[in-house]
Amino acid sequence: MYPTILVVDDEPSILQSLQGILADEGFEVTTASNGYEALQQIEADAPDLVLLDIWMPGIDGLETLKEIKKNHPYIQAIMITGHGTIETAVQATKLGAFDFIEKPLSIEKVIVAINNALNFRRLEEENRYLRKKTIDKHAITGNSGPIQALKAAIARVAPSDSWVLIKGENGTGKELVARNIHHMSQRATQPLIAVNCAAIPEELIESELFGHEKGAFTGANSKKIGKFQLADKGTLFLDEIADMSLKTQAKILRVLQEKQFQRVGGSRTLNVDVRVIAATNKNLEEEIRHGTFREDLYYRLNVVPIEVPCLRDRAEDISTLVDVFLAEAAQQSREPKKSMSVEAVDLLKQYSWPGNVRELKNLIERLVIMSTDQHIGVKDLPKPYNPGTVSPGSEKIESLFNIQELKAAKQQFEQHFIQRKLVENENNITHTAKSIGVERSYLHRRIKKLSEEND
Incomplete structure (x- = not known):
């Protein structure tokens, strides 16, 4: 798609010559002979750039520029004039003109100015897009x-x-x-x-x-x-x-x-x-x-x-937050998004959340890693989020002595040890890895492997 340029000038010869030259350069060109006509064309089909003569009958170029910037601030404008003064150039710049070119026009200068203005417009659009992405990324989730x-x-x-x-x-x-x-x-x-x-x-x-x-x-x-x-x-x-x-x-x-x-x-x-x-x-x-x-x-x-x-005062937002964190975990792992049962979410709503939203996010990351199913249910929730889950306490440790093989006992102990340390660190894998003296990537692999082995 080629950039569209609107040329506004009350001299037919300039309109004709600029239209031909710019068309040869690959631009789509429309023309207007006065400010009123220009504003109507802009409303009908906003161009990417306007070449605007300052001295015209009716409303002059500066007034036209003011109206353009008021209603279409992102359209770039280059002013052209046969009677340029420093004061006029300063005024045009204050009103938002990108550049100011004097007649007789140098085609090379016009083309350079147009390309610079269009590049500036692209940068502005990229900045607006990136700013919107940043705002969306940091949006506050919830409707409580x-x-x-x-x-x-x-x-x-x-x-x-x-x-x-x-x-x-x-x-x-x-x-x-x-x-x-x-x-x-x-x-x-x-x-x-x-x-x-x-x-x-x-x-x-x-x-x-x-x-x-x-x-x-x-x-x-x-x-x-x-x-x-x-x-x-x-x-x-x-x-x-x-x-x-x-x-x-x-x-x-x-x-x-x-x-x-x-x-x-x-x-x-x-x-x-x-x-x-x-x-x-x-x-x-x-x-x-x-x-x-x-x-x-x-x-x-x-x-x-x-x-x-705090999260316990906005428990109704938990279901929305869970959905957001599940989507983030899927994007991070480049795997399909998992879901969580209504019953599991209801249990999470009953928890006091001393670590607030950060603790919830860490828990969801852990559950996504440990669960081998696409659907996370009540059985997947560890203590203290699920009161029905047997705690990895002394009775669990005692049961290790009933295991005959050392390899199996070591595997069971490692599972209980990691579970307890995760709870102590509010399910933060990075902090847990640091506290037990291993790399985060290693702990991530062990959680997943232990989960698969016990599935």
């Missing part, structure tokens, strides 16, 4: 009352530039909420930089946040750009904010107040413009009373508080 209230709160606060404090238990999806706020904000085209304050050692957090100059300390072999600078014009997400030391809290507070900082070992003051979203699973009011969190930093961050509901 608490989730609808959460989505409404996000929609209200996102377009503003206000700072947000997200509260909620571990595994509820606080980072997901932060990403939704960013993607729906006016800073969506700028970076979102996430910082896990609990994961950075105290001696390194200042360098991580503010950066450092080469030679600032032992091991600083090159200059490092900090998270604040990386997030400039965008959003800085400070996760687990309560786990920072009081010393670091004081430094962050100063930067948030002054919107300025210096790299470690540097003397140059850097200005920064960031929207801050913070998150915590702790009660900050209690932390303030215990002297572990600064009250002034709390009030600086807590402009708009948002509470993320």
Whole structure:
């Protein structure tokens, strides 16, 4: 399919010559002799690009451009004129023109400008597509009352530039909420930089946040750009904010107040413009009373508080979440999507979910790996999700001594051992593998093999 170009000019000779030249270059070309006619054609069949003369009777090119951008912002426009001035060019650019070409027209310049504009349009379309994919990927799943209230709160606060404090238990999806706020904000085209304050050692957090100059300390072999600078014009997400030391809290507070900082070992003051979203699973009011969190930093961050509901308070969303996680597991394993019985889902709805959505996702991944059937039923649910399942407790260990062959006993022990460790680690295969000292891929294979052997 060839790109469509609309040429708008009140001179018939220019229309005729451009139509012929551009058609020879492989474009589909339509023409209009004034702004009114151009706007009608655009409404009927939006072209990819408009070559638009500025000086025309009736509404001129600038007014026509304004109307085009108001109703069709993604159509690229190149302005052409025989009486060009710097002021006119600046005005056309402000109104959204991609380029500005003076008469007499150079065909080479026109073709280059058209190709550049069309390439820019393609990049814009790719960016819109990728942004939509990102938004879809981070969509908040569920239609329960608490989730609808959460989505409404996000929609209200996102377009503003206000700072947000997200509260909620571990595994509820606080980072997901932060990403939704960013993607729906006016800073969506700028970076979102996430910082896990609990994961950075105290001696390194200042360098991580503010950066450092080469030679600032032992091991600083090159200059490092900090998270604040990386997030400039965008959003800085400070996760687990309560786990920072009081010393670091004081430094962050100063930067948030002054919107300025210096790299470690540097003397140059850097200005920064960031929207801050913070998150915590702790009660900050209690932390303030215990002297572990600064009250002034709390009030600086807590402009708009948002509470993320725990999974036990939105149990009606579990069936939807299970379906989503089963689809994700199928895509990851490149195998057909498995299903779960209504009875099994009902049992999951009765569980308290201390690990929240994260625990549910880990459980579904485990069940998909361990189940040899396409349909996951009640019998596949381990303790504590299925109270009827016999726990791998002492009676199971005792039964190992009734097995005659060492190989069979080792297999049974390994199965019980892995089951218990998975429960202890909320079915997180990565954490379980780390806790028992094996690679994740090895544990993944063993779970699947043990499941097949006991099928």
